[in-house]
Amino acid sequence: MKHEGPKAQALTEEDICQRVRDSVLEQRLAPGTKLTEESLCGVFGVGRTTVRRAFLLLSRDNIVELQRNKGAVIASPSPDEARQVFEARRTVEAALLARATENASEADIAQLRAHLAKEKDALSTADIARWIRLTGEFHLHLAKIAGNDPLFQFLEQLVFRSSLIITLYGRHGRAAHSCKGDEHTRIVDALETGDSTTANKVMAEHLSEIESTLNFDRSAAGGDLHQIFGMAHAS
Amino acid sequence: MKHEGPKAQALTEEDICQRVRDSVLEQRLAPGTKLTEESLCGVFGVGRTTVRRAFLLLSRDNIVELQRNKGAVIASPSPDEARQVFEARRTVEAALLARATENASEADIAQLRAHLAKEKDALSTADIARWIRLTGEFHLHLAKIAGNDPLFQFLEQLVFRSSLIITLYGRHGRAAHSCKGDEHTRIVDALETGDSTTANKVMAEHLSEIESTLNFDRSAAGGDLHQIFGMAHAS
DNA sequence: AGATATTAAATTGTTGACAATTTATGTGAA
DNA sequence: TTCACATAAATTGTCAACAATTTAATATCT
Numbered sequence: 001m002k003h004e005g006p007k008a009q010a011l012t013e014e015d016i017c018q019r020v021r022d023s024v025l026e027q028r029l030a031p032g033t034k035l036t037e038e039s040l041c042g043v044f045g046v047g048r049t050t051v052r053r054a055f056l057l058l059s060r061d062n063i064v065e066l067q068r069n070k071g072a073v074i075a076s077p078s079p080d081e082a083r084q085v086f087e088a089r090r091t092v093e094a095a096l097l098a099r100a101t102e103n104a105s106e107a108d109i110a111q112l113r114a115h116l117a118k119e120k121d122a123l124s125t126a127d128i129a130r131w132i133r134l135t136g137e138f139h140l141h142l143a144k145i146a147g148n149d150p151l152f153q154f155l156e157q158l159v160f161r162s163s164l165i166i167t168l169y170g171r172h173g174r175a176a177h178s179c180k181g182d183e184h185t186r187i188v189d190a191l192e193t194g195d196s197t198t199a200n201k202v203m204a205e206h207l208s209e210i211e212s213t214l215n216f217d218r219s220a221a222g223g224d225l226h227q228i229f230g231m232a233h234a235s
Numbered sequence: 236m237k238h239e240g241p242k243a244q245a246l247t248e249e250d251i252c253q254r255v256r257d258s259v260l261e262q263r264l265a266p267g268t269k270l271t272e273e274s275l276c277g278v279f280g281v282g283r284t285t286v287r288r289a290f291l292l293l294s295r296d297n298i299v300e301l302q303r304n305k306g307a308v309i310a311s312p313s314p315d316e317a318r319q320v321f322e323a324r325r326t327v328e329a330a331l332l333a334r335a336t337e338n339a340s341e342a343d344i345a346q347l348r349a350h351l352a353k354e355k356d357a358l359s360t361a362d363i364a365r366w367i368r369l370t371g372e373f374h375l376h377l378a379k380i381a382g383n384d385p386l387f388q389f390l391e392q393l394v395f396r397s398s399l400i401i402t403l404y405g406r407h408g409r410a411a412h413s414c415k416g417d418e419h420t421r422i423v424d425a426l427e428t429g430d431s432t433t434a435n436k437v438m439a440e441h442l443s444e445i446e447s448t449l450n451f452d453r454s455a456a457g458g459d460l461h462q463i464f465g466m467a468h469a470s
Numbered sequence: 471a472g473a474t475a476t477t478a479a480a481t482t483g484t485t486g487a488c489a490a491t492t493t494a495t496g497t498g499a500a
Numbered sequence: 501t502t503c504a505c506a507t508a509a510a511t512t513g514t515c516a517a518c519a520a521t522t523t524a525a526t527a528t529c530t
Contacts, residue, residue: 036481048482049514053291060295069482069521081384088385091330149316150323150396154389161385271511283512284484304491304512 011044013053019044020058024074024160025136026129027167031076035064061157063164075164079216082165086211089158092151093139093207094200097187099146101196108145112188115141119184136163138184142191162210169214181209246279248288254279255293259309259395260371261364262402266311270299296392298399310399314451317400321446324393327386328374328442329435332422334381336431343380347423350376354419371398373419377426397445404449416444 023029040051059066065075077085100108115138122131136159143152183206190199258264275286294301300310312320335343350373357366371394378387418441425434 038481047515052482056288056291057295060292071482071522084383084385087383088389091386092326095326148319148322150319150389150393151326154323154385158385273511282485287512306492306512 011046011050013050013057016040016044016046016051016054017057020054021063021160022133024063025133025163027132027163028129029074031074031164031168033074035072035074037071061160063160075161076168077161077165079169081161082169082214082216083211085158085161085165086207089155089162090204090207092155092158093143093203096143096146096148096151096155097191097199097203098196099148100142101191101194101199103147104145104191109188109192112138112141112191116185116188132163135184136160142187165214166210169216171213171215181206183209246281246285248285248292251275251279251281251286251289252292255289256298256395257368259298260368260398262367262398263364264309266309266399266403268309270307270309272306296395298395310396311403312396312400314404316396317404317449317451318446320393320396320400321442324390324397325439325442327390327393328378328438331378331381331383331386331390332426332434332438333431334383335377336426336429336434338382339380339426344423344427347373347376347380347426351420351423367398370419371395377422400449401445404451406448406450416441418444 020029020035035055037048037051037055040046040054041048044051055064055066055072058064059072062075062077064072066072115134119131119134119138122128122134139159140152140156143155146152183202186202187199187206190196190202255264255270270290272283272286272290275281275289276283279286290299290301290307293299294307297310297312299307301307350369354366354369354373357363357369374394375387375391378390381387418437421437422434422441425431425437
C-alpha cells in the first residue's frame with residue numbers, strides 16, 4: 001500500500017501557508033523557529049519556487065519574518081506589537097460581534113454550540129493542541145457569521161498573531177484557567193438572545209483576560225537558546 | 236546627461252507594489268487593466284522574478300487578481316465587496332479616530348492642517364489626480380496618529396480598495412462635490428478640541444456620503460468592453 | 471586555551487532556458 | 501459571412517544551474 005495516492009496532486013503555496021498557519025495555531029511552531037527552504041521542500045514535496053512564494057505570503061501576514069539572505073523565521077512579536085494586536089482585536093471583534101448578533105441564524109447558533117462541545121471535549125480529553133486551535137477558530141467562526149470578508153480576513157491574521165504571542169508570553173496553564181469562566185459559551189448565549197450589549201461585554205472581558213495572562217518580563221526574542229538557557233551571547 | 240544615475244539601484248518588489256498602489260490611488264490604473272509581466276519588467280527595469288513577487292503581494296492585498304496561467308489584472312471589486320469595504324472602513328476608522336483623539340499632539344494637528352492646505356491647493360489648481368491621492372492619504376495620516384500598526388495597515392488596504400471602487404462606480408464630479416462640506420477640516424477641528432464624539436460623527440457621515448455617491452447600476456466588471464459599449468457577450 | 475583569520479559547507483538569491491497554457495491568427499467549408 | 505478547426509505567437513509556469521551571501525568548521529598565532 002502506497003503512502004500517497006496515485007496522482008498525489010502537487011500542493012500549492014496556499015496549501016503550505018495553511019499548514020504553517022495551522023501549526024502556529026496549535027503552537028507546534030514556536031516563534032523564532034528557522035524555516036529553511038530545503039526542509040519545507042522535502043516535507044511538502046514541492047519545488048523551491050512554491051516554498052518561496054509561501055514565505056512571501058506568510059511574511060505579508062506577519063507570521064514569518066523574512067530576512068535578506070538569511071531566510072525565513074517564525075515571527076516573534078514584541079510586547080508592543082502584542083499590545084497593538086490585542087487592541088486591534090478588541091476593536092474588530094466588537095464590530096464583528098455586533099454584526100453577528102444581527103445576522104445569526106438558528107443554524108449558525110447550532111454550529112456554534114457544536115463548536116463549544118468540541119472545545120469541551122478537547123479539554124476533557126486533555127488534547128491541548130486541539131483545544132488551543134478550537135479556541136482560536138471559535139473567534140473566526142463568529143467572524144464568519146458577521147458576513148464581512150475584509151474584517152474576517154483581518155481578524156484571521158490577528159488570531160494567528162495572537163497564537164504566536166501566547167506561545168511567547170503566555171504563562172503555562174493560565175490559558176486553560178481562563179476557560180473556567182466559559183466565556184465562549186456566555187457569548188453564544190448572549191448572541192442567541194440577541195443581547196448584543198452583553199455579548200460585547202463578555203468578549204471585551206475575554207480578550208482583556210487573555211491579554212492579562214501574558215508575561216512580558218522574560219525573553220523578548222523567543223527561540224533564542226542563549227536566553228532560554230541563561231547563557232551570554234557568543235559573538 | 237543621462238536619464239538615470241550612475242548606479243541606478245535596482246527596484247525591489249516593495250517599490251513596484253508602491254508604484255502600483257500609488258497609481259491605483261491616483262486612479263491612473265483602472266480596474267480590469269491587464270498587467271503583463273514583460274511590460275512591467277520593461278517599465279521598472281527589473282527581472283521577471285521581482286515582478287512576480289510584486290504580483291503575489293498585491294494579490295494578497297486584493298489590489299490585483301491573479302488568475303492561473305492568465306496573469307495579473309487590477310481587481311474589480313463587486314458591489315457587494317464595495318459595501319463590505321466601506322462597512323469595514325466605518326468600523327476601523329471610528330476606532331482609529333478615537334485613538335487619534337487621545338494621542339494627537341500639537342505637531343500632529345499642525346501636520347494635518349498642512350495636509351488640508353495641500354488638498355485645498357490641489358483642488359484650486361484642478362490637479363484632480365493629486366487631490367484624489369491626498370484625500371486618501373488624509374485618512375491614512377489620521378490612522379498613523381492612532382498608533383496601532385495592524386489597524387493602520389488594514390486601513391491602508393481598505394483605502395486602496397476604496398480607490399478601485401470609486402474608479403469603478405463613482406459618479407464623475409461627485410467626488411469633488413462631496414468636498415463641499417469640507418468634512419476633513421471639520422474632523423481635524425474636532426480632533427484638536429478633543430471632541431471624539433463629533434469627530435466620529437463627521438467621519439461616519441463622510442464615509443457614508445462617499446458610499447452614497449456610488450452607482451452600481453452600470454457595468455459590474457470594469458474594463459469589460461462589451462458592457463462599456465453596451466454589447467452582448469460573445470460566447 | 472582563547473581569540474582571530476582562513477577555508478569549506480550550506481543556504482539563499484538570481485538568471486535563463488524550456489515546458490505548459492492561453493490567446494491570437496489564419497484557413498477552409500457550410 | 502460565420503463558424504469550426506488548425507496553426508502560430510505570446511504569455512505564464514517550472515525547473516535547474518549558477519552566483520552571492522551567510523554560517524560552520526578548521527587552522528593559525530599569541
